[in-house]
Amino acid sequence: MFASSRAAVRQVASKQVGINVPLRAASVWAKVPQGPPDAILGITEAYKADSHPEKINLGVGAYRDDKGKPYVLPSVRSAEKKVVDAALNKEYAGITGVPEFTKAAARLAYGSDSPVIQEDRVAVTQSISGTGALRIGGAFLERFYPGGKTIYIPTPSWANHNAVFKDSGLRVEKYRYYNKDTIGLDFEGMVEDIKNMPKGSIVLLHACAHNPTGVDPTEDQWRSISDAVKEGGHYPFFDMAYQGFASGDTAKDAFALRHFISEGHRPCLAQSFAKNMGLYGERVGAFSIVCESTEEKKRIDSQIKILVRPLYSNPPVHGARIASEILNDSALNQQWLGEVKGMADRIIKMRALLKENLEKLGSKHDWSHITSQIGMFAYTGLTAEQMDKLAKEYSVYATKDGRISVAGITSDNVRRLAEAIYKVKG
Ligand SMILES: Cc1ncc(COP(=O)(O)O)c(C=O)c1O
The missing domain is CATH 3.40.640.10 (Type I PLP-dependent aspartate aminotransferase-like (Major domain))
Incomplete structure (x- = not known):
């Protein structure tokens, strides 16, 4: 019905112009509006495009090791090997x-x-x-x-x-x-x-x-x-x-x-x-x-x-x-619990180091929320303008709401991060 009515419209249209050329119908999707880009993806793109050798990405919600690299848990590697070795079917x-x-x-x-x-x-x-x-x-x-x-x-x-x-x-x-x-x-x-x-x-x-x-x-x-x-x-x-x-x-x-x-x-x-x-x-x-x-x-x-x-x-x-x-598997389970604790502890340590560095720099703000908050993210209390400044002037990328992914902080970048935050906020 839809296709035949389109054909009819085309016939009428081609008669009107007097020649038998197929007219280009408006796309079915012509009215689909452009959606806004994903906020986090935008940050990753800006980070990738930045050539600063010590740029820092604190936007992503994924754990990184102390070298800033994605981390596959050793217990996951072992479990995956067991799964593959079992040669199970794919039903x-x-x-x-x-x-x-x-x-x-x-x-x-x-x-x-x-x-x-x-x-x-x-x-x-x-x-x-x-x-x-x-x-x-x-x-x-x-x-x-x-x-x-x-x-x-x-x-x-x-x-x-x-x-x-x-x-x-x-x-x-x-x-x-x-x-x-x-x-x-x-x-x-x-x-x-x-x-x-x-x-x-x-x-x-x-x-x-x-x-x-x-x-x-x-x-x-x-x-x-x-x-x-x-x-x-x-x-x-x-x-x-x-x-x-x-x-x-x-x-x-x-x-x-x-x-x-x-x-x-x-x-x-x-x-x-x-x-x-x-x-x-x-x-x-x-x-x-x-x-x-x-x-x-x-x-x-x-x-x-x-x-x-x-x-x-x-x-x-x-x-x-x-x-x-x-x-x-009880042995693998014990191993995993140790590795989960290792990830949590690294994040807790980075929180403490960030706070310590800010205090050492002489920041008069109370940064105790950095260590009292828990999990992957910290809400710094920085404003959207301050976050903008962090990105533009210090190549430190995170969401505009002041959230930073603590998982992206490492022993190597924490000092530079603290300096950047100190410079934009005091
Ligand atoms: C609060 C909360 N719920 C749910 C999710 C879902 O994540 P996924 O679908 O990757 O398991 C996330 C991921 O960031 C989260 O932070």
Whole structure:
């Protein structure tokens, strides 16, 4: 119909000009507007184009070793070798992925001794890393959540949260989180906003290592947040993209999630193995829902399958097999835990060195937020103009909101970085 009506238009048009030449029809996509470039990619491009021999890229959200190089964990290398040596076939996984992986991922998050694991009431599916887990979660809530379809995310939040949940069909609202005056948590504002949300709202919580601020609630504050979520009859959705990567201890980083469960909440959870296993491009993640019973879990499982099937049928197997080896082989698991701690410790050390260097230079500002924040990112408190100056005059690249990826700091560049920050901020 569409094609034949186009042909008719062309015939009429060619009669009008009197010759039989095919006219060039307007493209179907003529009205598609140019989208803005990705903020992080723009930084990487500017960094690449800079010829300064000591340029520094603090934009990317990926771990770098102390020489500034991408890092493949030795435990990942060993696990991958085991997977390859096993010469497994390349058949499809089930819709919910590699079962040995998903079971182990749930144990890692909730704890092997958690009642929700012991009582077999966690519905879990493999996902395309953390983003995919959030997307499945958004779609599931949009389809089945009986309360209002509004999800509240912190201000600020990971830049992709808004788009992921909007594209899932949820309404996205914000709650207060970061206080720019203290460069810390706006705890009172956060709790007040949670209490004032319409009853039964969905609340997105960063389980640890909040991105982009690096500001996490203390354990006591988490207890009050759990109470506020309960008081409001809200539904908690945890995003845990950095388990182990924040403190170096996977159980400590799961405190908030596990505390909520001990308080009777039944949250859902997005997990990513991009950072803690350095499996960025392998896209290994899991989405899970804590259920009331095994019977409920079975119903939820069946609906997750119905939801995933038309999205991508089933997830890729290679990365999940690697993660499964690491989580299920006790020697490899111990090795991995040591390596995660090594990454976390290097980041913690770089925070301390940056602060120390700024103080040595004579900066009169209070830089304690650099060491009290946690995870891959630090919110420096620098303004957009100061960040611009850092890039233009000192070849130090990061996002305009003042966020720096601490993973991009090394023993070799930390002094130069501190000098640059000191020069733009004092
Ligand atoms: C808070 C948060 N959630 C989710 C993700 C998802 O990452 P991925 O899809 O690579 O696992 C990230 C990555 O930076 C993140 O920071």
